[in-house]
Amino acid sequence: MASDEVRKTGFTGIEIHGHSIRVDFMYKGVRYRHTLGIEPTRANIKHAAGLRSAALFALKSGHYNEADFFPHSRSAESSPQTSKRLGDLCDRYKPLKAVDITPETELRYGNALNVCLKTIGRNRLIDTLLPADIQQLRADLIATRAVSTTNHYLATFAGFLYWCENNGYCGELGKHCVRFTKSSKDPDPLTFAEYQALLDKGCLHPIDRATVTLAVYTGLRPGELLALAIEDVAPDLSKITVQRSITQSVTFKVPKTNKARTVLLYPPAREALKVLIADAEQREAADLQVWLNRHESRTDHVRVLLSPKTQARKKVVNDYFVPSAWNTKWANLTRRAEIRHRPPYQTRHTYACWNLTARGNLAFIANQLGHSDYSMLVKVYGRWIDSESPRELERIWEGMQNMARNVPNLPQKLAA
Missing domain, CATH: 1.10.443.10 (Intergrase catalytic core)
Structure with missing residues (x-):
């Protein structure tokens, strides 16, 4: 008999491969095949069948770790690199993300990811995640946290999931990290x-x-x-x-x-x-x-x-x-x-609101504050921008008259 001959054993997914037992099973389109390296005795074959059933159950429940079931397989020996557990994938993602952000931002991102992984489960296989799991994560986070904090966690976790998608570890999950609508708070300037x-x-x-x-x-x-x-x-x-x-x-x-x-x-x-x-x-x-x-x-x-x-x-x-x-x-x-107490950031809002109330030029104020244009001023400080003042027409007309007095009356060139 050739050493690589495969024989059936009567147990589903259990084969005799040469002088050893091989376990074979499929889950969500992925084939798992492991040679156990033990003699194909009747007792060992029954043991392999039980091992296969336990591995399938762990896959379905989201707690499968290949090294626990098949420690001597070549794929298990390289499990830190090939594992699809959320915790292992996140450990690979963090240093790759860190090169693009500051150390302080890295700490905030790491904390957000750790909270999300603790909620879902670090040992959860990513290919067992469903949109419902992400929706449950949203519900769990918002139950005990402010909207701004929850949205930060969701945005950070979505970035991790998009990375997993781009590397073929999962389907489209990042889009389900929908952030909550945050009520806009008007500036609270000092009088x-x-x-x-x-x-x-x-x-x-x-x-x-x-x-x-x-x-x-x-x-x-x-x-x-x-x-x-x-x-x-x-x-x-x-x-x-x-x-x-x-x-x-x-x-x-x-x-x-x-x-x-x-x-x-x-x-x-x-x-x-x-x-x-x-x-x-x-x-x-x-x-x-x-x-x-x-x-x-x-x-x-x-x-x-x-x-x-x-x-x-x-x-x-x-x-x-x-x-x-x-x-x-x-x-x-x-x-x-x-x-009344306000955060010290309100001094910045005070500057903007006082300038707008004094009818300052929007482009000038935006430049002073460091905004690229004045759209942010209109969005945030709209209620301080007086657009219907009875004096506005008079002010514009006065400016137009001054312009007429100061601009020389140049003769128009006749058309050829």
Whole structure:
């Protein structure tokens, strides 16, 4: 008898292959075939039949791990590379995704993926996932989390599923990670009376008053405000250049738009800068590593305007404010001022709303805030844009008359 001759055993999917037993079965169009390497005795054949039944049951229930059932097969020995378990696939996906994102974003993505895998099951085979499983994931996540958090988890998990689809591990599953509709919240700007209360009652130190004034009259994002340096300010205090931001992990990076922008300054902001610069000049310049992306950075030799050391009561404090520290200080300022608490990001909304209420040019305001165009202004701050003022017609007509007086009346060329 040839060594590779195959003989039937009377048990479905159990064959005698040469001098060993081979197990063969199909599941969802995929053939599984393993040679056990044991003699084809009657007892071993019955054992193989039971092993085959158990493997099929594990496949159907989503808990199949090839190495558990067939540890000596060549495919099992390479299971970390070929496994279709969600946990193993995700472990392969994470480092591939990491090359395109910052370390801080990598941590947030990793946490989101871990939560989703824990909910579905890390050992679940991806080819056993159904759209209903993704829908159940959505229901489980939203039951105990905010809409914004749930949507972040779903978007991150969808990216992982799309990667699995592109590599042939599963069918179309990513499209079922539908995000929940989030109710839009209008900006909640400070009134001028609240702003005055912040300065008069909330701020006990000149640096705090200057910082709040600068935030309100420039519209900087909190991370941009905390990373602003003397070297970013024009000598005549007419403008600042926003070219870095600080993160919660005390990492400096480029602004949200990935490019620097120039912000022209109102008189209150100029006066505030005089106070902040006088304080920052007492500190030595430091080399800040500013990350441009995951793999590139630059070094800025600057003196940051704001430092916790200015008002520190402790001997050991950080050199720079991080967003959470500024959040705490802002909460104390609003509490002492006895005004309704808002996140410090509302100073940016205050700048936009005050400019719009004063009928500022939309393109100019968008440029000051770092928006590519003014469509974001219309979308977010529409209620502060007065489009039906009785004075609007008079203002436009006055401008047209001025234009008529200033533009010379050039003669028209006669047609040939």
